[in-house]
Amino acid sequence: MRANLLVAQSGGPSAAINATVSGVAEFGLVSNNVDKILGAVNGIQGVLNENFIELCDVLSSPRNMQLLCQTPAAALGSCRLKLADVDKDETIYEKIVSIFRKHNIGYFVYIGGNDSMDTVRKLSLYIEKKGIEDIKVMGAPKTIDNDLSLTDHCPGFGSAAKYIATTFTELERDRAVYNDQSITVVEVMGRNAGWLTAASILAKENGGHGPQLIYLCEKPLSKEKFIEDVKREMKKSLHVIIAVSEGVKDEDGRYLSESVQSGDEDVFGHKYISGVANVLGDIIRENISGAKVRAIELNLMQRCSARNASLTDIYESRMLGQKAASCAIEGKTGRMAAVERISNNPYKVRYIDVDVAKVANLEKTVPLEWITEDGCQVTEEMLEYLRPLIQGEVNMTFINGTPEHIRLY
Amino acid sequence: MRANLLVAQSGGPSAAINATVSGVAEFGLVSNNVDKILGAVNGIQGVLNENFIELCDVLSSPRNMQLLCQTPAAALGSCRLKLADVDKDETIYEKIVSIFRKHNIGYFVYIGGNDSMDTVRKLSLYIEKKGIEDIKVMGAPKTIDNDLSLTDHCPGFGSAAKYIATTFTELERDRAVYNDQSITVVEVMGRNAGWLTAASILAKENGGHGPQLIYLCEKPLSKEKFIEDVKREMKKSLHVIIAVSEGVKDEDGRYLSESVQSGDEDVFGHKYISGVANVLGDIIRENISGAKVRAIELNLMQRCSARNASLTDIYESRMLGQKAASCAIEGKTGRMAAVERISNNPYKVRYIDVDVAKVANLEKTVPLEWITEDGCQVTEEMLEYLRPLIQGEVNMTFINGTPEHIRLY
Numbered sequence: 001m002r003a004n005l006l007v008a009q010s011g012g013p014s015a016a017i018n019a020t021v022s023g024v025a026e027f028g029l030v031s032n033n034v035d036k037i038l039g040a041v042n043g044i045q046g047v048l049n050e051n052f053i054e055l056c057d058v059l060s061s062p063r064n065m066q067l068l069c070q071t072p073a074a075a076l077g078s079c080r081l082k083l084a085d086v087d088k089d090e091t092i093y094e095k096i097v098s099i100f101r102k103h104n105i106g107y108f109v110y111i112g113g114n115d116s117m118d119t120v121r122k123l124s125l126y127i128e129k130k131g132i133e134d135i136k137v138m139g140a141p142k143t144i145d146n147d148l149s150l151t152d153h154c155p156g157f158g159s160a161a162k163y164i165a166t167t168f169t170e171l172e173r174d175r176a177v178y179n180d181q182s183i184t185v186v187e188v189m190g191r192n193a194g195w196l197t198a199a200s201i202l203a204k205e206n207g208g209h210g211p212q213l214i215y216l217c218e219k220p221l222s223k224e225k226f227i228e229d230v231k232r233e234m235k236k237s238l239h240v241i242i243a244v245s246e247g248v249k250d251e252d253g254r255y256l257s258e259s260v261q262s263g264d265e266d267v268f269g270h271k272y273i274s275g276v277a278n279v280l281g282d283i284i285r286e287n288i289s290g291a292k293v294r295a296i297e298l299n300l301m302q303r304c305s306a307r308n309a310s311l312t313d314i315y316e317s318r319m320l321g322q323k324a325a326s327c328a329i330e331g332k333t334g335r336m337a338a339v340e341r342i343s344n345n346p347y348k349v350r351y352i353d354v355d356v357a358k359v360a361n362l363e364k365t366v367p368l369e370w371i372t373e374d375g376c377q378v379t380e381e382m383l384e385y386l387r388p389l390i391q392g393e394v395n396m397t398f399i400n401g402t403p404e405h406i407r408l409y
Numbered sequence: 410m411r412a413n414l415l416v417a418q419s420g421g422p423s424a425a426i427n428a429t430v431s432g433v434a435e436f437g438l439v440s441n442n443v444d445k446i447l448g449a450v451n452g453i454q455g456v457l458n459e460n461f462i463e464l465c466d467v468l469s470s471p472r473n474m475q476l477l478c479q480t481p482a483a484a485l486g487s488c489r490l491k492l493a494d495v496d497k498d499e500t501i502y503e504k505i506v507s508i509f510r511k512h513n514i515g516y517f518v519y520i521g522g523n524d525s526m527d528t529v530r531k532l533s534l535y536i537e538k539k540g541i542e543d544i545k546v547m548g549a550p551k552t553i554d555n556d557l558s559l560t561d562h563c564p565g566f567g568s569a570a571k572y573i574a575t576t577f578t579e580l581e582r583d584r585a586v587y588n589d590q591s592i593t594v595v596e597v598m599g600r601n602a603g604w605l606t607a608a609s610i611l612a613k614e615n616g617g618h619g620p621q622l623i624y625l626c627e628k629p630l631s632k633e634k635f636i637e638d639v640k641r642e643m644k645k646s647l648h649v650i651i652a653v654s655e656g657v658k659d660e661d662g663r664y665l666s667e668s669v670q671s672g673d674e675d676v677f678g679h680k681y682i683s684g685v686a687n688v689l690g691d692i693i694r695e696n697i698s699g700a701k702v703r704a705i706e707l708n709l710m711q712r713c714s715a716r717n718a719s720l721t722d723i724y725e726s727r728m729l730g731q732k733a734a735s736c737a738i739e740g741k742t743g744r745m746a747a748v749e750r751i752s753n754n755p756y757k758v759r760y761i762d763v764d765v766a767k768v769a770n771l772e773k774t775v776p777l778e779w780i781t782e783d784g785c786q787v788t789e790e791m792l793e794y795l796r797p798l799i800q801g802e803v804n805m806t807f808i809n810g811t812p813e814h815i816r817l818y
Contacts, residue, residue: 009586013582013583013586030773042587042588044804045588071582072579072582072583073579073582073583073585073586074586077585077586077587077588078586079587079588098480105426119428134653162810162811165810165811166716166811166812167714168712169811169812169814170481170482170710170713170715170716170812171709171710173422173480173481173482173713173714173814174481174482174709174712174713175483176486177418177422177451177483177486177487178451178486178487178488178489179451179454179486179488193745196715202809202810203811205807205808205809205810205811206809206811206812206813206814207808207814207816208811208814224415236438245475286484294708294709295704296708296709296710297705297706297708298710299582299703299705299706300583300703300705301576301579301705301707301710303583304579304582304583305576305579306579307575307579307716307717308716321602327790346616351549387810390809390810390811391809391810392810393805396802398615398802399614399615399616400611400614400615400796400797400799401571401574401614401719401796401800401801402571402574402575402578402611402612402614402615402617402798403575403578403579403615404615405582405615405616405617
């Protein structure tokens with residue numbers, strides 16, 4: 001079946017999501033079954049608005065393809081639209097199918113995280129229910145949170161992990177220059193999954209010490225234990241570095257940041273004056289003396305730093321785009337391209353496709369056995385898992401000393 | 410005069426200060442007047458503790474020299490010691506001189522910012538006063554703040570500026586993926602000098618928009634004007650990005666962050682719950698509706714990100730180390746190596762030496778004529794000044810996917 005191939009992006013930005021677009025386009029450019037390659041601007045919202053751009057021309061250029069792979073965020077834009085349940089309201093699905101037909105779109109690859117895979121699932125469900133044969137819908141994974149099931153890891157995670165590893169090793173050098181006691185609390189993204197925070201352990205890979213304390217959101221953290229942990233580490237190290245997931249909760253299941261923020265709210269009328277790093281920093285200041293305390297939030301930099309991208313991540317992200325396009329063109333639908341790890345040493349993977357229904361709306365958190373018993377470190381298994389994902393660097397081009405980016409719209 | 414050459418580092422870490430050590434060592438390695446090259450650990454404090462390490466061996470290796478140039482922070486450590494006035498108490502100076510003689514140190518290069526140049530000034534003053542002929546003391550500049558007088562710019566600044574330019578351009582891409590209104594306030598280092606914040610304008614260099622609003626600490630900012638500025642920019646741009654110096658003050662000369670923090674102090678008993686980005690973020694939330702607001706602090710990453718180092722900065726930092734060593738060995742004392750800019754297009758500099766007494770304890774702030782009249786942007790002259798300083802990238806080596814660092818002690 002010869003038709004147009006549509007690609008769109010959704011969910012939060014990352015350093016690798018554009019590489020997946022390039023993979024989809026690459027497959028499209030060599031396939032006999034693909035007529036035009038289209039991009040929808042702002043995800044499924046762009047489909048509904050018929051906001052399509054032609055990608056064949058711009059992406060026929062090797063230079064533009066390279067630029068796309070080194071441009072962070074989402075070159076086709078993103079959206080936050082959640083589709084209604086197929087059983088409840090078919091209107092939006094009818095509209096999407098009619099737009100697809102109007103634009104001769106037979107293959108659709110949607111790149112994103114849990115919510116985007118939910119969109120793929122629902123749309124495929126509708127297509128199956130209606131016996132539609134001329135539209136194939138595939139998901140391609142993307143999330144720095146690394147929380148998608150049935151794939152060994154997620155595009156975007158490796159680059160964010162490499163940023164985190166690099167930043168922790170640089171912070172360690174920064175802190176070490178003075179010879180008075182310091183405590184540095186670094187907040188890493190992750191509301192429910194601690195993968196990114198765990199990646200801080202990679203700062204040991206260059207011979208550094210790595211963070212003395214690592215708290216993932218998978219394990220509750222009591223204030224008392226935290227103070228004990230810090231006091232113990234202060235005896236061993238002049239400079240204590242602490243990595244903490246933004247979503248760490250106390251033993252009652254409340255976000256640590258929330259517990260203090262609710263107090264702030266009464267006084268100032270706003271909630272988000274501080275994240276968990278500030279909260280833990282304050283706990284240290286109030287309970288432990290004799291150390292300089294600093295709280296750092298890695299904030300958006302951890303997801304959009306293309307300068308620190310992992311070659312492995314960018315390469316695999318591109319391959320998953322190819323895999324998703326390949327599956328759609330082979331006639332598969334309602335599935336997600338995924339990575340299966342074959343071995344760690346040497347690192348080998350294969351690209352597979354999995355049932356998107358088993359991925360959508362699920363979160364893969366860190367296995368508790370990869371967190372040490374005392375709850376403040378990760379195990380050697382975690383390190384073995386993480387290490388291959390940050391290997392290799394990406395050569396970038398610059399313009400006037402700043403990274404060169406492509407703008408598709 | 411043949412003697413040992415001592416080098417030490419002081420002040421805050423940067424991505425370029427180790428390149429200056431490498432320059433000092435390079436000059437020492439080829440000079441007939443230098444016996445051993447020594448490093449003092451933790452600056453002048455290390456001198457007082459006679460905590461010296463031999464550098465000839467380790468730095469004879471080209472690979473180690475490259476590693477030194479790509480390692481951020483301060484490989485010889487830093488200190489915060491301020492020497493007493495020479496007129497008031499000579500004890501410490503007598504001690505330093507006797508230690509120098511004990512270790513046959515004839516040449517001393519001290520790398521640092523204002524406070525370090527004050528140490529160079531005082532020590533030279535003492536040496537001059539006592540008619541000491543066998544010890545020569547030179548300063549080499551270093552500060553990401555770029556606030557030293559008599560030098561066109563300061564080592565470390567160019568790399569921090571490149572980090573800031575890169576980060577703003579990446580944040581701009583990140584913000585642009587959604588099509589609902591956003592306002593992002595990014596706090597940049599600089600208590601009294603706005604050079605680093607001004608560098609955010611370089612995000613325009615790759616074709617990006619650059620921050621719509623740039624507030625340097627040189628100009629007071631009223632809450633009312635800020636709200637007006639933001640409202641005006643929201644009408645023009647879906648995504649407003651604001652760069653602000655941590656040291657921005659209101660019209661009464663009070664730090665903006667302080668004004669809110671003093672309120673916090675009464676309630677919580679601590680001062681540093683939020684920086685100026687959080688304060689401005691809250692002002693927006695309280696006064697302007699209809700936009701997602703995010704506050705970001707670039708924190709220590711802006712001074713220790715070696716991955717984003719500027720080749721120009723690293724090269725010049727090395728040359729300034731050579732210049733300082735060269736001056737000391739020529740018999741100069743009480744002076745600081747500096748950069749004089751000859752032209753912008755093509756960018757040309759020469760390396761000079763200046764009277765350290767005219768540098769110490771002074772701060773070079775941004776000329777008011779380089780800030781636009783409305784106080785929320787910088788001029789074309791500023792851009793012309795900044796542009797050459799971020800040119801070129803540094804090739805780094807990695808180990809297991811993380812940047813390789815050298816450890817000297």
